[in-house]
Amino acid sequence: MTNAQGSLDLKPLVSPRSVAVVGMSTKPGSAGLVVLRNLLDAGFQGPVHLVGRSGGEIGERAVLTSIAELPLGVDLAILLLPSDAVLDTVQACVERGVRAAVCFASGFAEMGDAGRDKQQLIADTARAGGMLLLGPNTIGFFNNVDRFHVSMVELELPPRLRPEDGPAVAVVAQSGGIGIHVAASLRARGVPVSYVLTTGNEAQLGLAEILNFLEQDSSTTTVVVYAEQIRSAPHVLAALARLRAAGKRVVLLHPGRSELAQAATRSHTGALAGNHAAMRLAVERAGVLVVDSLEEAIDLGQLMLRFEQPPVGGLGLITASGALCGIALDYLEPLGLEMPAMSLAQAEVLREHLPIYTPPRNPLDLGTLIGPRPDLIGRGVAAEQDDPSIGSLLVSLPMPSSEIAPVWLDAYLDGMQGRSKPAIFVMQNEDIPLPPAMIERAVRSGTVLMRSPERALRALASFTRYGRMRAEWEAAGAGTRVQLPGELPNLASGTLPEWQGKLLLQGAGLPTPAGALATSADEAAAVAERIGYPVAMKAQSAHLAHKTEAGGVLLGIADEASLRQAWQRLHDNICNHDASLVLDGVLVEAMGERGLELVVGAVRDLQWGPVLMVGLGGIWVEALGDVQLLGPDLPLAGIVARLRSLRGAKLLQGFRGAPAVDLDAVAQAVATLGALMLARPEIAEIDINPLVAYGAGRGVVALDALVVVQ
Template sequence: MTPTTAPGALHSLFSPRSIALVGASERSAWSNTAHKNLVDFGFTGRILPVNRKGDAVYGRPAATSLRALGEAVDLALLMVPQAAVEDVLDEAREAGIRNAVVLASGYAETGAAGQALQERLRAKALEAGIHLIGPNCVGFVNYVRRTPVFTITPPLPILPGSLAVISQSGAVGTLTHQYAHKQGIGLSHIVTTGNEAVIDVGRVIGHMADDPDTRSIAVFIEAVRDVASFRAGAERARAAGKPVVVLKIGRSAATAKSAQAHTGALVGDDRVFDAVCQSLNILRVDSIEEMVVTAELIARTGVLRGDGVGFSSISGGICEILGDRAESVGLHLPEPSPATVQRLQAALPDFGTPHNPLDTTGAIILDPKLMGETTRILLEEPRFDLLGVAFDVPISQQQERSYSRPGLEAIQQAAGAGGIPALILSHTAQSLTDHARGTVEALGLHYFPCGLELAVPAIGRAVAWSRAMRETQARPAAAPQPAAPAERTEGERALLQALGRCGVPVIPQALARNAQEAATAAAACGCPVAIKIASPDIAHKTEVGGVALNIATPEAAAAACDAMLAAVARQAPGARIDGVVVSPMRAPGVELLVGVRSDPLWGPVLALGLGGVWVEILKDTQLRLLPATEDDVLDMLGRLKGRALLDGYRGAPAVDRRAVARAVVAIAQAALALGPQLDTLEINPLRAGPDGAEALDALAVWKD
């Protein structure tokens, strides 16, 4: 029996009203911490200790087993040695318990023997219909319901919030938890999934997507163990308008080795995971700090209506820092409209100059209300969709200035009446002290004490995520898959013909078996022509003398054919030779590479970049999961480092990007139509110009 993935299926797991502490003992640090957490959080449900001796513990009577409880509790926390886990799981099944958390280690993270034990544990849980978290985890906390099933002490005081943290690593989850607390960021949940024998990260993301108390989701992963589950969870979060911010290791070979030792997980191709993030509108970050700040910031802003960002500060130097940092992360800082400039000129002292970022000047020290007035004006600027105000909340009574509290009150009063999100940003990285937290809570500030270095890039990600959310709603679905070719193709000519039948624009080609046929084909095409060897056994034709370009006359085509057949016979004596292919030469254009490769985890992946020799030199490519739409391809083209070449660099005509997008989608659809045995399809080059796009060369590699 497989536990259901339907919405609400994990509700009793994460919101239990009765908890059995299996292995409860006052001599166990895990047990003591778990019980103390329940007490400190004020858990109002029932706590039922279980230990083999039946000794009373924590002033509560203990049952000798889950069977002896005589009732089905909502959840069992298994704090027993690995050797006892399976027996306790059998007891849970007999007692009708359908949720369990397993702390014990010694499973897949230890190698093949541990993997076998984990598979047996998984089979038992699935057969019993038990939603199992772990093994090798430290549990979870539901902050909103004040339910800690957690064997590490969480930071206090309790700060319920709307950010869900999910981590495959218990230590990273705890560190993430602690950093969020220092920033004054409350959590809805923290969930450590460990080895994910049954409940994986994707299942938890899906649950948080449906959870009304959660507005954003931060995830640390070492590897995606269930691709379908992860994708489904991310799609549910996107449909719910909740950002998923992921910190995934695996960018280096050294990391891949440590992940194998730590969790027994295999780290997939890192660039493919970037493509996964692009396809699912997941934000990928590189640190715990970036993950927490980005997820919380978007939880407070939601989907922005546009890309325009405004900033203000009481310091001209800080405004310059804001401008430089914004440009480095690609933020659009529009200048205020003439009407707004006029209002600001009336509000600011004579030496103030309205710009974005806006320097409100040191006049704020004498007149703190000026901060509120300028904030109100900026919030009404139609070109702005978010406003960031650089202003510190004092961390102690000693650091309070005469303008601090009045200035913050004025900002907040203006923000409360504004039509766009307004965020207050500390100038440098700080922790939220008790004094600062009191100010933030009393005034209801959207304050980020992380500093501009973290806050500005987080705003950039919020803008990018919002844009993708808006585009997703307006974007058409991917085209239906075309009919598959009748049989597997062999050789470039047959492959190009098959692609043509699937709607891919391909260059005309004629097969010539000898010099006379080559001359006739050249005359029919109209010289100049290109001649290439036709052989199902030769993938790289130039290496064996199998390509001749700019053949000017039919007579030259005949001579080139004879020379090519002789050269290839010498260089590749065992290759089957069908003759040569004659095609018309094309005017110069931008050469693109279009490839589709079957990733062992994620399936077909589309690659698009500059082709010809540039793909080897620049390695400038973008990846996306298939299926893809024309808008997806246009987005990929816009992200290429060499995109200026598409727009008519140094007087060259601009490429018809929409025609390129149509051709690339047709190639991607053709790759899907070629079937699951296709490993790689590569078009290099796809010639792009103002007159459209055309495949000049093609190569297919099959899995067997």
């Protein structure tokens, strides 16, 4: 059941011509009566068939006692049944040619393996019969475009979307409660909402299919998604690519960063926990703005609907409070958003309108001037909007009288006239209701109106991070890629011993210490003579996971006599550790000079692909966890920016007499690792700890390497 574009045709589900409500009861307050009332109150004009074991009548409608009594080819069946009755009912619907079904019942994958198997059987039955299935464990959906609502919850039904409302936001959520909350919050701000689609356990229809439908929907330009698990990464990424190509924007809230959150989502929809970091990198690469809270999901949904182009510059702030300037600067620092100085040109434009005691600058504190001179709000907005270093603007003012508030908003709108940089107008004192005239003016003008300056700051910081990330990826598409050599060594399956891992790194162009594998003391002496003393000796075996703990690493060997003694001592240590262990040999390497130790690694997520990690090595990574996670094809400039974002970045730039490290060489090593993961899909994991970085122009050296091959 596909449309002209090859996607599933969801019209029988979201905009059906006929409906059957299965599991009807005439009992007052029953779920069936709520569903029926929601359908009729929304104005559905098509045939509505009722099916219930007890039969009878509801109003003028007869209640059929069997699905077999339904006419052939009903578009949508709404299933109000316990979980144990769903399979037989789905099979009966298939036999009557029902084209789509919504299943509210819980008791499936969220209950564990047995429930997951039962859910899969229901999905397979529907799919084999060519029937769409939404749920189970969903509360239904709201189609505001056609005003067709399927819900077993008594709510104030949203109005029909009107052409004059303009572009709208669609809300997609695995949780019905979250979906309704986000949509209601947006509507309360006057934001038009096209659909609220709650997918539940996603036995058959999931996020990918819903996104494909919204990509074809002309009323929707922005999508807010709450997903507890993304079940089919390739299909979702493909759907996101189509949305982006169509000029549509997506905001995603995905819990699961913590183990407790993963456990909670499993118990809610039966979603299996995935790699949250890998997911985030992949969907951000596909153009999604990922947020970490419900507030951000709502705020960014509104912001992205109003402003299509995300900012990359700093923040401009106009306020009537010097204290708020300081608060904002403190708030922005950990968010990575700066407040640049106003350009000289814009300062001169603004200076002639300001008294001498109010300097034209960013942040701009107008103080009490906005009372007698509300026009200064608009002049300040125009100056900040026209400043090339400013990418977004926040105007945050105290709540005045109900007569003055719309005047200040009009002054803001005068300054915004013909200007398109993202901007938020905040009317503070959020516990005091706004004048209705002001709300109406804000909605009519498309103003992003908020009540909390902190929420506005966070929203603009997230939008800017997204804009800068988009710019990085565009640069990656236009920039040169790391080119790996044509020939790389074949890799055995399992964990490779260090010497084999280093051969792989060498083949990819990553520097390692001079050295070679020796299988006798004489060979070890020859290697040491060639590379020069002092040397290190490391026992080599794929079955020796912790060489140091087993006494398999000896350092600072100064001459041949010491080397021969070390050879025997190392083998004695290994024998005492595990007498059955057979070594490949001993890796003899030149001792390197001291530098700054970094850790660089990569791991392949089975759903989302490779994720890179770079951070300070040694004790720093263990004690502080000071790392950055990167996509495998991030350009060199983006990698350098991530390195500068480390909490310990001062150590990279030279600290207490130490030289600044060769950041370009570090970035090249990280990019090479990413290219290696993309080129060799059998590699599951690479860990280089430490990667020693030296001063500018002196490069890096991988002192140790762990490679795992699937």
